[in-house]
Amino acid sequence: MEWLIPVLIVVALVVIIGIYLWATYNSLVTLNVRVDEAWSDITVQLKRRADLIPNLIETVKGYAAHEKAVFENVTRARAETLQAQGPADASAAENHMQQALKSIFAVAEAYPQLQASQNFLQLQAEIVDTEDKIQASRRFYNGGVRELNTKIKVFPNTLFVRGLGFHERDFFEVTEAAAIAEPPRVQF
Numbered sequence: 635m636e637w638l639i640p641v642l643i644v645v646a647l648v649v650i651i652g653i654y655l656w657a658t659y660n661s662l663v664t665l666n667v668r669v670d671e672a673w674s675d676i677t678v679q680l681k682r683r684a685d686l687i688p689n690l691i692e693t694v695k696g697y698a699a700h701e702k703a704v705f706e707n708v709t710r711a712r713a714e715t716l717q718a719q720g721p722a723d724a725s726a727a728e729n730h731m732q733q734a735l736k737s738i739f740a741v742a743e744a745y746p747q748l749q750a751s752q753n754f755l756q757l758q759a760e761i762v763d764t765e766d767k768i769q770a771s772r773r774f775y776n777g778g779v780r781e782l783n784t785k786i787k788v789f790p791n792t793l794f795v796r797g798l799g800f801h802e803r804d805f806f807e808v809t810e811a812a813a814i815a816e817p818p819r820v821q822f
Contacts, residue, residue, distance in 0.1 A: 680727075687709075693757060694742055711733070715728070721804040779806075
């Protein structure tokens with residue numbers, strides 16, 4: 635009967651460790667799925683903005699056809715956004731897109747007829763809405779990444795989670811803070 639107490643203690647420890655591992659694994663899976671969902675939200679919004687860009691270019695082009703370099707830069711930034719794979723590429727593409735949008739809206743400021751165009755005003759409102767959604771999606775994604783990375787790095791999780799296939803995720807950071815210090819000005 636003396637051997638029963640040590641066996642019960644060992645069994646209790648194994649059960650406690652098992653429950654801890656099970657709970658930790660499930661919470662990591664949940665956080666991983668949340669981060670994937672948040673990244674999907676970002677890509678949906680980036681795609682939506684990229685889909686608006688050709689209409690914006692065509693509208694502005696009708697008034698300012700001689701601004702070829704501006705249109706080429708916007709088209710290049712749009713293509714870069716659509717080809718971005720992961721947060722690092724998307725961050726670089728985001729910097730270029732912000733600069734391109736600023737330049738196209740700067741061109742638009744020189745054309746009062748364009749500023750009065752209903753089509754242009756609708757596109758500008760949709761782009762502002764999309765920019766707001768991109769910012770919200772980015773905050774949600776980065777919050778999920780923060781939670782996941784923290785869960786992976788804390789002790790004792792750091793000892794075994796990488797062996798379960800979990801790894802830290804990259805934040806959606808902007809490499810040039812000045813590029814997004816203020817959103818593209820679209821009010822005329």
